[in-house]
Amino acid sequence: MTKTESPSPPSAAEASESGSHFIREIIENDLRNDTCGGRVATRFPPEPNGYLHIGHAKAICLNFGLAEDFGGACNLRFDDTNPETEDVEYVESIKEDVRWLGFDWGDREYYASDYFDKLYALAERLIQAGHAYVDSQDEAAIRATRGTVTEPGQESPFRNRSPEENLDLFRRMKRGEYADGEHVLRARGDMASPNMKMRDPLLYRIRHARHYRSGDAWRIYPMYDFAHPLSDALEGVTHSLCTLEFDNNRELYDWLVDRCAEAPRPRQYEFARLNLDYTVMSKRKLRRLVEEKHVTGWNDPRMPTLAGLRRRGVPPEAIRAFCAEIGVAKADNRIGPDLLDYAIRNDLNFKAPRVLCVLRPLKVTLVNYPPDREEELDAPFWPHDVPREGSRKVPFGRELYIDRNDFREDPPKNYYRLAPGREVRLRHACVIRCEEVVRNAAGEAVELRCAYDPETRGGKAPAGRKVRGVIHWVSARRAIPVEARLYDRLFRAADPERGEEDWADALNPDSLIALQNALVEPSVAGDPAAQRYQFEREGYFWRDPEDSTPERMVFNRIAPLRDTWAKIEGRAKGAGRETTDGAEAIRKVPGNKSSSSASPTLAERIENLSGRERAHFSVNVESGVSSDMAIGLAQKPEAHDYFHEALADYAPAPDDAARANALANWILNELPWDKIAREKGDLPLSPKALSALVKLVDEDIISARTGKDVLAEMLATGKSAEAIVHEKGWKQMTDPEALRAAIDEALAAFPDKAAACRSGKKGLVGFFMGQVMQRTGGAAKPELVRKMLEEQLAV
């Protein structure tokens, strides 16, 4: 028999684990352009002050996955720069979790605390270069002078100390001559920067505290913003991936790397962290759940920690598949628990042998079965559609147990399990009919007296006999009593962190249901502790690694099975079983996407112009451009000047409104102002050169589309429009004969699409436009092509 788990399910193993996303694209680009030293080095940088959770798994899969995909390596680096919160306990748990997920950091296990000497030396260099200073203001003063998000800060009175004095003070800080908080080392940034992170950020603080690794060697400790980028540089990391909230820190990251590291330098990229519905993910909140005993510990099976998921029985492969499934992007996201369940089931379906376990027993006596008789039925471990072999013997006798849920006194419509007078099949056994219900004083069913049909044993069904329901069961005499723990979402609200009312109030009181009287078939008795099963029709289970003993087995439900009956029934009752009440509503609130607030009218926009802009606006209107564009030009002084220079050059008809508009269009819409501003550069194109280009378009020498290509070429090479058009032979094609040929060619190449288009799929005209433009190297006159295409395709 093959009961052991196979390494990977066929479906999940194929897909590239880290998917395709913007970071992968960046890396591919860097490799192509050789901007990262021809290699890829990443790192996973946890702070050892808490347990890893499934959100970290996303980061781990990303960093290790990318490194592996590109033949690079991923370091495990502990970002341990805060002695007051960190501990080896966490280091150990983190290492265990990463290993468990299946990643190997080889000998690249690093600690920021191991870099303290090097970091200190870099700090001294920064001081000597005048880039950092010792500030002796107290904490409150520093906070008060930092300004706010809308107001600039003020410079510290200590900001202009000499490098010598700074160095002396810093060294004395290091020697421990000062108390906590007396001085700090700050970067000389810009107290007026719109980015708060650049307002002379703190680099070092005094902390008379014992560090779990460096002991009492240091009295000063670097801040994250200092240690992190420089640790990356020290390790030769090329791509430093972190979550979105560090976006603002990137400017500082670059500032430090620019001053302290050589090429190839690391670069930081940010992605959105994972948010899971019905749970919390921040370390502080998780810690609170533990400390207030809402859960039994960091590894409580309900926790989203990797330790919790592991204890629940979730296979690491399922978590990796889940991470691949959710992707990597920059948009905030919330993921429903169904996706994780899906990943777990998908994995376990191929790994977990099926056995029978009755969760809520209800006695069944087979009245026509001999009291002393007992037999062993052969039952395969795997369903027909899982290509694995193996079976076990299941004891069968006169007295059995079935699940209470599989019997209804008063069955609803479409219920096809057991009910008075009804038949079901016992899985792997035979068909029984419920003849009599025995009740206790309260009127509850305590036993069903049933008749079994010997003709139906071993899966045989006498001709014409159709029994829809199949239920699971165990032998009363031979089944093993066990505890089964059913886990559900920890919170009732989809996003418990949202809203100010105490999130602990949203806890789900039924997140753990411990069934003390469950009964499992005896075949599981000798199995290894890590064996996972599917309890048929119930879900995936394994032994709780903490509480299960051979004498008293305790099973955790890893994930339930999909339950379409529950869905049908829930629908019939109107309300679902669970927590959909307020949860769905809460989920929807933030979305409120459509907002149809009107944008300002033209008049209002003109009204809002400053005096100077208004003057420009008038000039523009006079030169013939539309009000809309006149405003646009007026609001962008560079563009305004550029326009008028170009227009002057575009004579001989300066009063020609069409020409002025064309020019304004090009200047406003096509010139890369954004990029110019970003790179603080000049436009590498004279107004005269542009007006020459516009002239070519106006005179129909080239199409507008080609014009854009020409513009790109001009910006790249600095050549004139005429030269480029001449060189590339980009003159516009207007000859109907030639166009006809290109169109026919395109239509012939995609006959099915042409047919689809003729029969009404209008969108395909665009497709054929693209084809023709491609075939003519972009030279065809588009208006003409479209007209001809539309005629030909009769749309």
Next chain:
RNA sequence: UGCCCUGUAGCUCAAUUGGCAGAGCACCUGACUCUGGAUCAGGGGGUUCCAGGUUCGAAUCCUGGCAGGGCAGCCA
């Protein structure tokens, strides 16, 4: 109210960089079945946040708005 990031199907993401708006999950229907599981086949779902503009053609470019998130720890 300053700066930054982000808005594509119910959810998570694509869309070869301006040329047919797609996939997985979820949902619905059917088939199969000794698991109401799995599998298979099919289906519904879209104002690509909004409004303008450029273009033969815009999810993609431009302008203006709206919404959500982040930033004012001597945390990371």
